[in-house]
Amino acid sequence: MAGSILASATAEAGDLAAPALDGGQRDGVLQRVARRPSGVVGLLLTTFVGVVSSFSGWIAPGDPFLLGNPALLPPSGGHRFGTDNLGRDLFRAVVHGMRTSMTVVVWVTVISAVIGITIGAVAGYRAGVVDRALMRVTELFQTIPRFFLALLAMSLFEPTLRTLIIVLGLTSWTLLARVVRAETLSIRTREYVESARAAGGNDVHILVHHVLPNILPTAIVVISLGASRVILLEAGLAFLGLSDQDRMSLGFLINNAQQFLEQAWWMSVFPGVAIVLAVLGINLLADTFNDVLNPLLRREPAGARGSILRMPGGEV
Amino acid sequence: MGGEPGRKALDAALEDAPGARGRAPRRRWPQALGSYALTLLALVTLNFLLPRAMPGDPIEALAAEGSGGFTFGEQSRQALEEYYGLDGSLLEQYGSYLGRLARGDLGRSIATLAPVRDEISRRLPWTILLVGGSLLLATGIGLLTGVHAGWRRDRPLDRTLLTVLLAVRELPTFLLGSLLLFLFAVKLEWLPLAGAQDTFGSFGPVGKVVDIGRHLLLPLVVLGLGLAVGTYLVMRAGMVTQLGSDHLLLGQAKGLGQRRLKYRYAARNALLPVVSLAALQLGFAITGDVLVERVFTYPGLGRLLFDSLTARDYPVIQGVFLVVSVTVVTVNALADGLYRRLDPRTVA
Numbered sequence: 001m002a003g004s005i006l007a008s009a010t011a012e013a014g015d016l017a018a019p020a021l022d023g024g025q026r027d028g029v030l031q032r033v034a035r036r037p038s039g040v041v042g043l044l045l046t047t048f049v050g051v052v053s054s055f056s057g058w059i060a061p062g063d064p065f066l067l068g069n070p071a072l073l074p075p076s077g078g079h080r081f082g083t084d085n086l087g088r089d090l091f092r093a094v095v096h097g098m099r100t101s102m103t104v105v106v107w108v109t110v111i112s113a114v115i116g117i118t119i120g121a122v123a124g125y126r127a128g129v130v131d132r133a134l135m136r137v138t139e140l141f142q143t144i145p146r147f148f149l150a151l152l153a154m155s156l157f158e159p160t161l162r163t164l165i166i167v168l169g170l171t172s173w174t175l176l177a178r179v180v181r182a183e184t185l186s187i188r189t190r191e192y193v194e195s196a197r198a199a200g201g202n203d204v205h206i207l208v209h210h211v212l213p214n215i216l217p218t219a220i221v222v223i224s225l226g227a228s229r230v231i232l233l234e235a236g237l238a239f240l241g242l243s244d245q246d247r248m249s250l251g252f253l254i255n256n257a258q259q260f261l262e263q264a265w266w267m268s269v270f271p272g273v274a275i276v277l278a279v280l281g282i283n284l285l286a287d288t289f290n291d292v293l294n295p296l297l298r299r300e301p302a303g304a305r306g307s308i309l310r311m312p313g314g315e316v
Numbered sequence: 317m318g319g320e321p322g323r324k325a326l327d328a329a330l331e332d333a334p335g336a337r338g339r340a341p342r343r344r345w346p347q348a349l350g351s352y353a354l355t356l357l358a359l360v361t362l363n364f365l366l367p368r369a370m371p372g373d374p375i376e377a378l379a380a381e382g383s384g385g386f387t388f389g390e391q392s393r394q395a396l397e398e399y400y401g402l403d404g405s406l407l408e409q410y411g412s413y414l415g416r417l418a419r420g421d422l423g424r425s426i427a428t429l430a431p432v433r434d435e436i437s438r439r440l441p442w443t444i445l446l447v448g449g450s451l452l453l454a455t456g457i458g459l460l461t462g463v464h465a466g467w468r469r470d471r472p473l474d475r476t477l478l479t480v481l482l483a484v485r486e487l488p489t490f491l492l493g494s495l496l497l498f499l500f501a502v503k504l505e506w507l508p509l510a511g512a513q514d515t516f517g518s519f520g521p522v523g524k525v526v527d528i529g530r531h532l533l534l535p536l537v538v539l540g541l542g543l544a545v546g547t548y549l550v551m552r553a554g555m556v557t558q559l560g561s562d563h564l565l566l567g568q569a570k571g572l573g574q575r576r577l578k579y580r581y582a583a584r585n586a587l588l589p590v591v592s593l594a595a596l597q598l599g600f601a602i603t604g605d606v607l608v609e610r611v612f613t614y615p616g617l618g619r620l621l622f623d624s625l626t627a628r629d630y631p632v633i634q635g636v637f638l639v640v641s642v643t644v645v646t647v648n649a650l651a652d653g654l655y656r657r658l659d660p661r662t663v664a
Contacts, residue, residue: 136351143355143645144362147603152363152637155625156370232488236607239490240622254491258611261498272491280486 029217032292039288045281053102056095064088064096064248072264082266084256090266094274097250100243101278104165104234105227111169113223116176121207121215123177124184135181142174147233154242161244164237168230176222183215217293224286228279235275250275345653352649359641363634364413368406422638423631427624432635435620440639442512443616446535446609447601453540454601455594458547463583465548466555474552481545489604493538493611500534507534510613535612539604543597550593554586561585588658595651599644 033039052059069087073079081090123134150167157163187193188211196206237243238251250271257267397403400423404412416423422432461481465474484492501509508514512531519527558564559582567581602617609618617636624632 136354139351140355140358143641143648144359145599145603145641145644147606148637148640149362151606151621151625152366152633155628155633156367156630235488236490236603239607240610241625251490254494255610258494261494262502268491268494272494275488275491276486279488283486 029220029289029292033285033288036288036291038284039292042281042284042286042288045277046285049098049102049278049281052095053099056099060089060092060095062089062092064093066092072260072267074264075266081270082264084253084264084267085260090253090270093248093253094250094270096248097253097271098274098278100161100247100249101231101234101275103161103247104168105230105282107165108168108172108230109223109227111165112173112176112226113219115170116173116222117180117212117215117219119173120177120180121184121211124181125188125203125207125211127185127188131181135178138174138177141171142178144171146171147236150233150237151240151242154237159242159244161247164234164244168233172226172230175226176219179222180215180219183218184211187211187214221286221290221293224282224289228282228286231275231278231282345656348649348652348656352645355645355649356642359638359645360414360417361410363638364410367630367634368409422635425624425629425632427627427629427632432631435632436617436635436639439615439617439620441616442614443602443605443609443618445532446539446614446616447598447605449532449536450539450543450605451594451597451601453536454543454597455547455590457540457544459551459583459587459590461544462548462551463555463578463586466552466559466586467578467582469552469556469559477548478552481548484541485545487542489538489542490607490611492541493535493608496534496538497611507531512615531614535608535614538611539601539608542604543601546593546597546600547590550589551583551586554589555582558582558586588655591658592651592655595648598647602640602644 030043034043065088067087069079069083069089071083071085071087073083073087075082079089079091081094084090084093119134119138123131123138146168149171150164153163153167193206193210196210201209234243234249235251235254238249239255241252241255243249243252253271254268254275257264257271260267394403402409420433422436424431425435428435461477465477468474497509500507508531512528513524514527514531564577564581567577572581605616606618606621608614609616610622613619617640621633621636623629624636
């Protein structure tokens with residue numbers, strides 16, 4: 001089922017791999033994503049959150065923990081999102097909180113993508129003993145409750161962003177590895193892989209140039225489906241007080257806001273909206289990726305696709 | 317709460333599983349048991365190694381936590397090391413750790429000095445009530461709505477359900493909890509603000525149940541709603557897949573009634589993934605439980621965990637981690653076995 005999506009990309013690279021399975025669709029992935037309403041909204045939201053977090057220091061300069069304003073000020077011209085119980089400017093806090101969320105998501109995604117794709121591709125390509133061993137390891141990691149492990153690590157070690165990223169990165173690759181393995185297993189016996197091997201290509205070359213491009217579409221779907229959950233995990237841990245003391249976090253803000261629900265709605269509403277926007281954006285994008293890149297599920301209405309991969313709402 | 321169609325279908329699936337007593341499943345389960353044992357060992361080892369990988373000296377850290385600047389004499393230091401099982405080589409420590417674990421000894425809480433096992437078992441009933449209840453609620457709601465929505469795919473009901481439930485999915489549990497708490501407990505004052513029961517009220521047995529129920533309602537709904545979305549989507553997808561299947565067409569051609577087709581033919585076949593989903597959801601439910609208990613100040617394991625995090629009570633944190641992860645792994649292994657019995661195709 002892979003193949004079609006990167007056909008244009010690989011064709012450009014002058015590679016004969018990746019035959020287009022459902023011919024005619026030669027548009028890029030982004031173009032096809034942008035043709036769907038949910039894709040447009042998802043792209044816009046994700047871009048928005050990405051831009052805000054990238055330029056947080058420019059949009060809301062200063063230390064987000066800075067005290068000194070009057071406490072519990074409602075939103076106004078001076079403080080667009082109001083201030084909290086300690087007189088922190090909430091606009092600045094939310095912007096920097098978004099940055100923290102995105103930092104964690106990006107790093108965890110990169111780490112887990114590298115591990116997951118490597119393990120999955122090697123297991124699927126090598127098959128046999130290597131496959132069984134790697135899949136056993138994957139199973140092992142899969143059963144460890146991620147949230148609790150992160151919680152344990154954050155309480156035992158220094159609760160820094162790095163600790164969080166390492167723990168989540170090391171435990172978030174299992175589904176990806178399994179999916180990539182399955183894809184690789186089906187690809188390794190295809191003719192173009194055989195012919196590459198016959199032509200004298202070594203394993204690394206074949207993996208990188210022939211297998212990888214073809215598993216990438218599916219991998220992108222799985223990776224994007226997992227990303228929003230990382231936001232929720234980070235926020236959930238911060239909600240319990242387990243966050244980097246030097247980094248503002250949306251979960252921390254919502255936890256802090258809980259005692260002031262009646263006096264200061266803005267304390268929970270703005271951080272809450274920020275989380276929902278980030279999660280919604282990534283989820284919509286993931287759904288659309290799934291839609292565009294996963295032709296088997298194309299006939300299902302948006303949102304219902306990839307449900308098993310997504311395990312909605314559940315984790316946090 | 318299971319819902320009539322859900323139960324019927326589950327019963328049917330259970331008694332009608334071909335190969336349930338056949339020869340094939342036998343071949344596979346020793347292997348599954350082996351991998352389960354390996355996972356358990358890995359979890360236990362992880363729990364043993366993590367605190368020992370902590371930077372610095374745990375005894376010094378302990379001293380710093382309690383009474384800053386306090387230093388130990390050599391004798392009290394040795395006593396403490398022995399007390400926390402930190403004496404001897406790593407291998408010896410591991411051995412004695414496993415030994416204590418086998419006796420159900422999880423160490424003592426630093427904050428209360430009570431055995432961790434007692435602390436946990438005191439809180440466990442509330443968590444079982446909340447997590448178990450929300451899983452039941454979620455499976456019930458999810459099955460009912462999923463079966464109907466999938467059967468009447470793309471009709472207004474399906475569209476509405478899909479939109480509502482997908483919107484619920486985007487809300488983090490603790491945010492939804494905060495909102496509902498504010499609405500029903502603070503603004504409307506219909507439901508209690510916190511806790512699991514009214515400490516000061518004196519009720520009869522019925523009054524007590526009602527009181528506990530009133531406290532349970534909001535956390536249960538918040539936790540259950542998030543989980544229900546998963547069951548709903550899986551069940552709906554299953555029903556949709558069934559819609560075009562040959563056996564359904566045959567049933568229709570034979571002139572079977574809609575109800576029979578829907579429940580006995582379609583729902584029953586679509587039910588299988590829900591079994592493994594329910595087990596997976598236990599993990600999510602416990603994670604959600606920790607956050608929900610924090611929102612509603614519910615006195616279960618999550619609350620214990622939160623309190624120990626605040627007090628840096630490592631033995632308790634570790635104990636909760638171990639109990640939770642072992643439970644999740646065990647239930648998943650059981651569900652795996654059940655699934656294998658339900659679906660002969662999984663036996664290669």
